[in-house]
Amino acid sequence: MTETTPEDRTRLKNRTKLVHAGRRPSDQHGFVNTPIYRGSTVLYPTFEDIRAHKARFTYGTKGTPTTEALEGAWTELSGAAGTVLAPSGLAAVTLALFAAVKAGDHILVTDSVYGPTRLFCGTVLARMGVETTYYDPLIGASIEALIRPNTSVIFLETPGSQSFELQDVPAIAAAAQARGICAILDNTWATPLFFPPHARGMDMAIEAGTKYLSGHSDLLLGLVSANARWFPRLRATYDAFAMCPGPEDVFLALRGLRTLDLRLREAERQGLDLARWLAGRPEIVQVLHPALPSCPGHALWKRDFLGSSGLFSALLAPCSDAALAAMLDGLKLFGMGYSWGGFESLVIPFDCRSYRSATVWSPPGPALRFSVGLEDIEDLKDDLDQGFQRLRSTA
Numbered sequence: 001m002t003e004t005t006p007e008d009r010t011r012l013k014n015r016t017k018l019v020h021a022g023r024r025p026s027d028q029h030g031f032v033n034t035p036i037y038r039g040s041t042v043l044y045p046t047f048e049d050i051r052a053h054k055a056r057f058t059y060g061t062k063g064t065p066t067t068e069a070l071e072g073a074w075t076e077l078s079g080a081a082g083t084v085l086a087p088s089g090l091a092a093v094t095l096a097l098f099a100a101v102k103a104g105d106h107i108l109v110t111d112s113v114y115g116p117t118r119l120f121c122g123t124v125l126a127r128m129g130v131e132t133t134y135y136d137p138l139i140g141a142s143i144e145a146l147i148r149p150n151t152s153v154i155f156l157e158t159p160g161s162q163s164f165e166l167q168d169v170p171a172i173a174a175a176a177q178a179r180g181i182c183a184i185l186d187n188t189w190a191t192p193l194f195f196p197p198h199a200r201g202m203d204m205a206i207e208a209g210t211k212y213l214s215g216h217s218d219l220l221l222g223l224v225s226a227n228a229r230w231f232p233r234l235r236a237t238y239d240a241f242a243m244c245p246g247p248e249d250v251f252l253a254l255r256g257l258r259t260l261d262l263r264l265r266e267a268e269r270q271g272l273d274l275a276r277w278l279a280g281r282p283e284i285v286q287v288l289h290p291a292l293p294s295c296p297g298h299a300l301w302k303r304d305f306l307g308s309s310g311l312f313s314a315l316l317a318p319c320s321d322a323a324l325a326a327m328l329d330g331l332k333l334f335g336m337g338y339s340w341g342g343f344e345s346l347v348i349p350f351d352c353r354s355y356r357s358a359t360v361w362s363p364p365g366p367a368l369r370f371s372v373g374l375e376d377i378e379d380l381k382d383d384l385d386q387g388f389q390r391l392r393s394t395a
């Protein structure tokens with residue numbers, strides 16, 4: 001057998017890339033997987049080599065064969081020029097932002113952004129003299145009007161990971177490109193399999209590998225991919241921070257990579273089934289699932305995305321806290337907890353009112369976010385059906 005090269009793999013489908021990228025059995029005595037390289041020190045054979053830092057690997061924080069395997073595979077999958085890793089999804093967000101801003105800059109951030117990203121902008125970036133303006137995720141090409149001479153970044157997240165509005169990525173990318181602004185996308189919901197970020201005009205794309213890449217709720221990891229224009233700056237910023245993930249987590253992410261397509265397609269199938277079932281329930285007013293017409297910006301999902309993952313929200317008819325608690329506390333299959341994308345189903349109550357600043361969030365009643373797992377869908381529906389019965393029988 002002859003091993004595929006990155007060049008060969010540009011002609012292969014994503015499913016095949018996921019199996020072949022990031023592995024070179026000939027480098028590993030024929031073993032199929034890239035093992036966990038643990039290490040700080042890398043030895044240089046000669047004075048000349050160490051003086052010139054001349055080696056494929058130079059020091060543990062800068063990269064190992066394990067991290068290089070994941071970075072390379074993610075670069076191929078994302079259609080990027082390069083990728084760096086981070087110890088969490090949030091660390092990937094902060095790294096990307098640090099790579100693109102300087103004191104005195106102004107940045108535009110979607111009002112639907114992941115909460116901790118907002119916290120970072122309002123605290124650390126504010127302290128560094130970077131001003132943030134939040135924009136309506138449905139703004140589209142009108143974002144032009146919010147751009148100032150010192151705007152350096154537009155930060156998108158589509159769909160929003162609680163409220164699920166979809167953004168007109170190509171229109172926003174065009175506005176950014178026209179002014180030399182760095183467009184950064186938090187692509188965690190879709191992954192590059194369902195939304196190829198750089199082909200859609202993004203300069204940098206973030207993935208919380210903690211979610212679908214892991215798929216097993218057992219690791220924290222972030223990835224930032226960048227196009228050719230931004231990768232050198234991103235890599236230099238990564239080297240300056242030396243915020244590197246642990247080798248076991250990188251190995252587990254490589255393992256998750258092999259089944260990512262399979263798991264994501266199952267999450268899509270199960271998620272759509274559950275979302276449609278919820279849409280038919282009398283307790284539900286609106287389902288916010290990007291692949292359903294009831295989701296704001298659904299037409300953009302249809303135009304730009306290649307699939308939908310298993311995370312979506314539903315708005316309930318007004319009910320008391322006691323009724324909602326009766327529903328949620330008795331669930332046996334849906335766990336209540338943060339994060340998502342694992343094999344197990346989750347549900348959380350959420351309320352965007354406390355942090356929205358550019359848009360108004362006023363659902364008629366409580367809102368729930370579901371992450372559908374790999375359980376039998378009929379069992380999941382039964383669990384929720386019993387929950388709704390408890391909700392209805394509690395005042």
Ligand SMILES: *Cc1c(COP(=O)(O)O)cnc(C)c1O
Nearest residue numbers: 088089090114161188208210221
């Ligand atoms: C979870 C999440 C993150 C952060 O990932 P962590 O690994 O938990 O830090 C960032 N963005 C989105 C959209 C997320 O859902």
